[in-house]
Amino acid sequence: MGRFSALRLLYEGLTGNRGWTPHWRDAAPQPAYDIIVIGGGGHGLATAYQLAATYGQTRVALLEKGWIGGGNVGRNTTIVRANYLLPSNQGFYALSLRLWERMEQDLNYNVMMSQRGVLNLCHSDAQRDAAIRRGNAVRLSGADAVYLDAGALKKDWPFLDYDNARFPIRGGLLQPRAGTARHDAVAWGYARAASDRGVDIIQNCEVTGFDIRGGKVFGVETTRGHIAAGKVGVAVAGNTSRLMGMAGLRMPIESHVLQAFVTEGLKPVIPGVVTFGVGHFYISQSDKGGLVYGGDLDGYNSYAQRGNLPMVEHVAAAGVSLMPMIARARMLRSWGGIMDMTMDGSPIIDRTPVEGLYLNGGWCYGGFKATPGSGLVFAHLLATDTPHEVAKGFRLDRFARGHVIDETGHGPTPNLQ
Amino acid sequence: MIIYHPLLGPRDSDEFTYLGDASLIDRPDGLAEDAAARFAEYVYMRDNPAGTHRELWFHAAGDQSWLVVTRNTATHEITHVELASDVARARRAGR
Incomplete structure (x- = not known):
């Protein structure tokens, strides 16, 4: 692949731009992986990247039903901010903002991060x-x-x-x-950096069911066949309820x-x-x-x-x-x-009642700014089975326990948030 | 979207306020043994289907009636509209 740099840009420009190659491998699914991440949006890609880059996971696949950058990561209004009030949110978004500030160096990719206020x-x-x-x-x-x-x-x-x-x-x-940042470039930059570190990015591969036996997940059924996995992380934004429904779970979404x-x-x-x-x-x-x-x-x-x-x-x-x-x-x-x-306008990053199945969802209309932080804390959860320090509040069962993180004070009325 | 109100005919959806899944009509018994768990389920959990969805709309800028609208969430096509009071009455009669 080779690193991007001003020198390389100059060289390619002078030699007819013949040295550029696709930014990531279009991988075919292998029979089994240690960890499968479902959803090739910003959060899924950032998670796959962090699993490989920070947590040393080498057998990771990312499954995307369409193409990379075709979902909400290419449909948002590209705003990056960290101006939340509640303690459960603040630490997370402050971390995410710090990761935005060094994303271009981390990924060796121009995401056009512009701190214009x-x-x-x-x-x-x-x-x-x-x-x-x-x-x-x-x-x-x-x-x-x-x-x-x-x-x-x-x-x-x-x-x-x-x-x-x-x-x-x-x-x-x-x-x-x-x-603001260039949203497509964020997806492409993470895909390239993850692929470079050995993650299989598998496009046009829709998950149609989970292989769950005795309350534990053993893999996923897809339009490209069965893929076995030790752990499965779900990051599918608006389709969270549909996918978790396949695992028999109802969501507060x-x-x-x-x-x-x-x-x-x-x-x-x-x-x-x-x-x-x-x-x-x-x-x-x-x-x-x-x-x-x-x-x-x-x-x-x-x-x-x-x-x-x-x-x-x-x-x-x-x-x-x-x-x-x-x-x-x-x-x-x-x-x-x-x-x-x-139901409270805040995300969910947690284990689920199915062993080996993990959820990263419920980002409401604020997912883009959270992309790098979400990837890091979800990779932490998948790799270590413990919540990241700044994501301890984002539990799935917080609603029943009464520990909601209701930033706007709307109560359980998603359509009014 | 145009909602065909059973009493008033075709009305712009902008006249309405949306509440959500029509199952919210079935409020749990607050005195039941497992009331806390049932209310947590009732208040927070949703089926959230991609497809046919029965849901409550309130005609705020109209006759103040609650409607049960059957709508496809994947296409926004509305196939059936009933007065929520009729639906609630039928449910009570069916018990």
Whole structure:
């Protein structure tokens, strides 16, 4: 494969670019592995990479029903941040942000990580107080945050509607180390780095059932035959309930559709990521120039990967009230991804009642930013059978025990989170 | 999506608020021996099928009725709509 470097780029450029090869091996399934990871999205790929790179596992396979980068890792809005309030989340996301900062060096891959900052606006005194409290908590966890009042915001964000009659902008909580990354490159970079370390990345291989005998998993049934495994890790996002259903398990999860949108390419105008404290509108500008934005879930169970028009209208209205200048930008595309919404809005990384079967899911609409951290802690769980220090709260049985991690205080209402 | 309300005819889904799986009609007996376990199951666990799903919708911007809508979660196609009160009554009669 060879390392990527500026020198190699120059050499290939001068010699007709004939030395480039596919970034990962398109492996065929072997009869048996020590560990199988199901799901070739960001989390599955990061897990497979960490199993090989950090935990020395050599017989690892990653099964993907479609192609690498075809699921939510290629459908999200590419935002990376670590501004959570609850202790069970903070340590995890702070770790994940640190891993983002060194991902390009770890993977030897340009993921276009851009720490352009994430700004959460507030519109009332109460929201300002809550933002400052959150900022203090985030700083204690090891991530960063700074509160800016409206006067300070106007320097970098002059185009916001500060004097909006209904939602005037009082200030905002900025996380300077947060930002965006090229989502496809994250998938490709992890696939290449995992493949280089001996992981078999097997595409077009859909899991159709589990080989479970006496409460223990011995392998998986797939569209490419039976594959034996000592341990099986599941990281399949919106399909978590379906797959765990094949193992006879019910999940505290509903699958919902979240839409996202992009405009035509425009000259640079939005310096970072900004979120409106009203209606959950958020927007950033891609390096290509398109305004990338989105809002709330459509609000009903869905596996359709597309939403309906009322939410399109709602998101567009929220965007124009936040920054009237985008009213004449033309929407180029919209799409939907399927979110595995848990009953408290926080993820699950845990063993299951089936021995040897492990779950990494329930990332709701926040999976992308968690990718490197999720891979590390899930690999830790798979390799050592003990939860990683920063993921101890993400237990599957926390709901029945009453130890929910309800960041937004919504209660068990996935469609409203 | 258009929801065919049994009393009001075709209505835009935007007039409704969604609650979730229609099995939420069957609230467990709070005095049962195993009430805590049953409520944990009732409040938190879902079948979450990809395909036919019976679910509760509330006509918030309309006549304030609860409906049981049978909808395909893979295609968003709605095949059947009933008043939730009728469904609940039929369930009680069937016991």
